[in-house]
Amino acid sequence: MSANKYEEIAQAAIRLFQQKGYHATSVQDIADEVGLQKGSLYHYISSKEELLMKIAHQSISGFNRRLEKIIDMEVNHREKLFMAVQTHITVVAANMQMTTVLLREAFSLAEPHATIIQELTDRYLDLWTRIIDEGIAAGEFKPGNSRLKALAILGACNWLYRWYETDGPLSADEISKVFADIFLDGVAYHKPGGSIPPS
Amino acid sequence: MSANKYEEIAQAAIRLFQQKGYHATSVQDIADEVGLQKGSLYHYISSKEELLMKIAHQSISGFNRRLEKIIDMEVNHREKLFMAVQTHITVVAANMQMTTVLLREAFSLAEPHATIIQELTDRYLDLWTRIIDEGIAAGEFKPGNSRLKALAILGACNWLYRWYETDGPLSADEISKVFADIFLDGVAYHKPGGSIPPS
Amino acid sequence: MSANKYEEIAQAAIRLFQQKGYHATSVQDIADEVGLQKGSLYHYISSKEELLMKIAHQSISGFNRRLEKIIDMEVNHREKLFMAVQTHITVVAANMQMTTVLLREAFSLAEPHATIIQELTDRYLDLWTRIIDEGIAAGEFKPGNSRLKALAILGACNWLYRWYETDGPLSADEISKVFADIFLDGVAYHKPGGSIPPS
Amino acid sequence: MSANKYEEIAQAAIRLFQQKGYHATSVQDIADEVGLQKGSLYHYISSKEELLMKIAHQSISGFNRRLEKIIDMEVNHREKLFMAVQTHITVVAANMQMTTVLLREAFSLAEPHATIIQELTDRYLDLWTRIIDEGIAAGEFKPGNSRLKALAILGACNWLYRWYETDGPLSADEISKVFADIFLDGVAYHKPGGSIPPS
DNA sequence: AATGAATGAGCCTTCATTCAT
DNA sequence: GATGAATGAAGGCTCATTCAT
Numbered sequence: 121m122s123a124n125k126y127e128e129i130a131q132a133a134i135r136l137f138q139q140k141g142y143h144a145t146s147v148q149d150i151a152d153e154v155g156l157q158k159g160s161l162y163h164y165i166s167s168k169e170e171l172l173m174k175i176a177h178q179s180i181s182g183f184n185r186r187l188e189k190i191i192d193m194e195v196n197h198r199e200k201l202f203m204a205v206q207t208h209i210t211v212v213a214a215n216m217q218m219t220t221v222l223l224r225e226a227f228s229l230a231e232p233h234a235t236i237i238q239e240l241t242d243r244y245l246d247l248w249t250r251i252i253d254e255g256i257a258a259g260e261f262k263p264g265n266s267r268l269k270a271l272a273i274l275g276a277c278n279w280l281y282r283w284y285e286t287d288g289p290l291s292a293d294e295i296s297k298v299f300a301d302i303f304l305d306g307v308a309y310h311k312p313g314g315s316i317p318p319s
Numbered sequence: 320m321s322a323n324k325y326e327e328i329a330q331a332a333i334r335l336f337q338q339k340g341y342h343a344t345s346v347q348d349i350a351d352e353v354g355l356q357k358g359s360l361y362h363y364i365s366s367k368e369e370l371l372m373k374i375a376h377q378s379i380s381g382f383n384r385r386l387e388k389i390i391d392m393e394v395n396h397r398e399k400l401f402m403a404v405q406t407h408i409t410v411v412a413a414n415m416q417m418t419t420v421l422l423r424e425a426f427s428l429a430e431p432h433a434t435i436i437q438e439l440t441d442r443y444l445d446l447w448t449r450i451i452d453e454g455i456a457a458g459e460f461k462p463g464n465s466r467l468k469a470l471a472i473l474g475a476c477n478w479l480y481r482w483y484e485t486d487g488p489l490s491a492d493e494i495s496k497v498f499a500d501i502f503l504d505g506v507a508y509h510k511p512g513g514s515i516p517p518s
Numbered sequence: 519m520s521a522n523k524y525e526e527i528a529q530a531a532i533r534l535f536q537q538k539g540y541h542a543t544s545v546q547d548i549a550d551e552v553g554l555q556k557g558s559l560y561h562y563i564s565s566k567e568e569l570l571m572k573i574a575h576q577s578i579s580g581f582n583r584r585l586e587k588i589i590d591m592e593v594n595h596r597e598k599l600f601m602a603v604q605t606h607i608t609v610v611a612a613n614m615q616m617t618t619v620l621l622r623e624a625f626s627l628a629e630p631h632a633t634i635i636q637e638l639t640d641r642y643l644d645l646w647t648r649i650i651d652e653g654i655a656a657g658e659f660k661p662g663n664s665r666l667k668a669l670a671i672l673g674a675c676n677w678l679y680r681w682y683e684t685d686g687p688l689s690a691d692e693i694s695k696v697f698a699d700i701f702l703d704g705v706a707y708h709k710p711g712g713s714i715p716p717s
Numbered sequence: 718m719s720a721n722k723y724e725e726i727a728q729a730a731i732r733l734f735q736q737k738g739y740h741a742t743s744v745q746d747i748a749d750e751v752g753l754q755k756g757s758l759y760h761y762i763s764s765k766e767e768l769l770m771k772i773a774h775q776s777i778s779g780f781n782r783r784l785e786k787i788i789d790m791e792v793n794h795r796e797k798l799f800m801a802v803q804t805h806i807t808v809v810a811a812n813m814q815m816t817t818v819l820l821r822e823a824f825s826l827a828e829p830h831a832t833i834i835q836e837l838t839d840r841y842l843d844l845w846t847r848i849i850d851e852g853i854a855a856g857e858f859k860p861g862n863s864r865l866k867a868l869a870i871l872g873a874c875n876w877l878y879r880w881y882e883t884d885g886p887l888s889a890d891e892i893s894k895v896f897a898d899i900f901l902d903g904v905a906y907h908k909p910g911g912s913i914p915p916s
Numbered sequence: 917a918a919t920g921a922a923t924g925a926g927c928c929t930t931c932a933t934t935c936a937t
Numbered sequence: 938g939a940t941g942a943a944t945g946a947a948g949g950c951t952c953a954t955t956c957a958t
Binding site: 743744745755756759764765 | 951
């Protein structure tokens with residue numbers, strides 16, 4: 121079983137699942153896309169769902185791996201949050217289709233796949249929460265419900281899959297700067313002498 | 320055709336579309352839920368998709384209507400953004416199932432429905448953008464790409480449908496406060512004398 | 519769901535399963551036979567296997583029911599064994615197709631169906647064994663492994679499904695007489711003064 | 718093409734056909750069992766059905782060959798019938814899997830194979846019938862429909878494939894004794910002075 | 917001798933929708 | 938208004954067999 125062909129099939133699946141959705145994509149569609157008979161696909165995959173699973177797994181694993189690396193870096197916490205945002209947004213922008221499949225279609229996974237993806241997704245949220253927590257502990261971030269804050273930031277960043285245009289005018293870097301600025305300092309001007317860290 | 324029965328069907332559809340997804344919900348499922356035969360449903364609905372459309376339309380229209388009211392209020396812009404956030408989150412929390420159908424399932428709509436929902440969604444983003452724009456114009460918010468900022472805030476707020484638990488420990492109000500605080504002032508402490516509005 | 523139509527489908531299934539075998543009969547074949555679309559069959563049946571199960575169940579249940587009645591009769595044990603043989607053979611002959619499905623195709627049943635049919639089949643053997651046992655206890659039959667004897671008799675009688683011809687020259691009654699005679703007294707002449715019951 | 722490998726494949730097929738049935742056994746299953754790829758099997762066999770045919774043919778031929786030898790022996794006819802029963806049962810018991818394939822699966826054979834096996838099977842019945850006939854002619858067996866009697870005896874003996882357990886408590890010899898006793902003298906005690914051969 | 921990619925027909929089942937009653 | 942029988946297209950998947958390498 122040539123790994124090339126499998127990769128080709130997976131790429132076709134990513135494209136189609138993104139365009140039409142998992143349920144609306146038939147195995148026939150995928151076969152057509154790679155120029156095989158429907159039945160021939162099954163030399164490479166064991167089921168349509170397995171394909172979805174592989175895609176989702178690869179996607180969320182990538183996010184986790186990258187964030188873990190960032191967490192291990194020795195930079196201040198503003199910087200770390202910025203890098204996390206930037207990396208996430210860069211990955212989403214560079215892998216719009218795959219990310220869309222992860223965020224929109226993984227819901228169609230049955231057990232035991234659903235749970236596996238859910239756990240990896242939970243882990244990803246944990247990592248973001250840790251970034252906030254460590255920023256608070258270091259006195260760089262304001263105290264508060266760190267998980268909730270992580271959800272706000274992660275939600276905003278994930279939402280990109282719904283509106284980002286690969287050929288649009290905004291680069292991932294530009295978006296990252298604006299987003300990180302909001303998360304760190306907000307959209308409003310601050311009242312002078314306002315929220316200064318206690319010393 | 321009793322409007323009551325239609326409403327009952329729509330509620331069943333909302334519940335089922337949320338639980339199993341639009342594609343995985345069969346017309347039979349809906350019929351079972353309301354105690355009718357599959358064929359009888361078609362006295363009330365013209366198609367399964369129409370049901371999805373109605374739900375999505377009602378949902379996004381509600382968001383728009385509420386946000387328009389807020390925009391028309393005469394309060395300062397920090398306050399207005401807070402209210403927008405609070406209202407959105409309250410609505411999501413109070414209508415988790417319907418919001419989930421809007422945000423997760425409306426993608427399955429075919430034309431012309433897809434475009435109609437897309438336009439209402441675009442309009443909703445426009446309203447958020449206007450709130451930011453007006454805050455900037457009033458000197459309360461920092462200048463910048465307002466649409467991008469609106470997308471960040473809206474994304475964070477929409478994402479609630481993925482994690483909010485109706486019977487969980489967090490109230491919509493608590494979440495709103497944390498979220499609005501992040502959007503307005505960020506998670507970080509500010510460097511003293513930092514981003515002060517130019518005078 | 520008209521019971522008539524179901525019965526018609528079941529009859530078609532019996533005919534086809536007998537002619538071609540369960541696996542070689544497609545749902546399409548059955549649908550063709552009753553003049554429905556393949557999909558329409560599923561208004562009446564829940565699966566192809568359910569059809570096989572129903573047939574097998576009805577068949578073995580009939581055998582059990584009839585044998586239980588005979589066991590309860592008050593006749594001597596030679597007579598009782600004769601009636602059991604006659605009844606079994608008559609039923610096989612009158613329901614060749616259904617019996618063939620039971621004896622040849624029930625093997626294709628998956629769990630939990632396989633076990634259910636197996637238990638009913640075991641029960642049938644138990645009933646035959648009881649007939650032998652009671653004949654022995656009454657001093658009419660020679661002692662010995664009654665279950666083994668039941669298996670010999672039942673095997674001979676079941677085997678009918680392999681060779682009996684509905685339009686052939688032999689009636690069920692003629693066969694019954696020959697078979698019962700063999701089981702009771704054997705094919706050989708007895709050595710004079712031979713196996714006489716102890717007094 | 719090594720005959721060894723072919724034999725290995727045939728053995729695997731016997732095992733699988735017996736366990737799962739002919740239709741439920743895939744060529745892949747057989748290939749797995751012998752550690753070849755599916756495609757490689759076709760260096761040894763020309764089709765799945767050919768495999769079934771070979772097995773069935775070998776099995777029924779063995780039965781015929783053995784019975785012919787017995788028929789040629791010079792012993793009295795009670796003895797001859799006993800040996801026929803004993804031999805048949807011993808072969809079934811010693812080759813349960815192969816016999817099961819013959820008796821349960823050969824039905825799946827298409828033409829011309831089906832007819833060939835049928836003829837060999839008919840021939841086997843003829844041999845049994847001859848044993849009865851010759852016993853009658855010799856005055857050892859009671860007159861009557863010899864073919865029918867052969868069918869009774871053969872049916873009982875064939876049925877073993879449905880219940881015999883290789884590791885069970887009953888040896889082929891014990892079964893043979895009980896079976897032959899039934900066929901020769903029946904299960905019942907005889908009325909004194911009863912069926913004595915006319916002199 | 918062995919592989920493994922590919923075929924193409926066929927399998928059982930589901931389903932949204934229609935319509936006569 | 939309600940039924941339930943019927944449709945017909947499509948769905949995911951299996952499989953015996955072929956063949957170039």
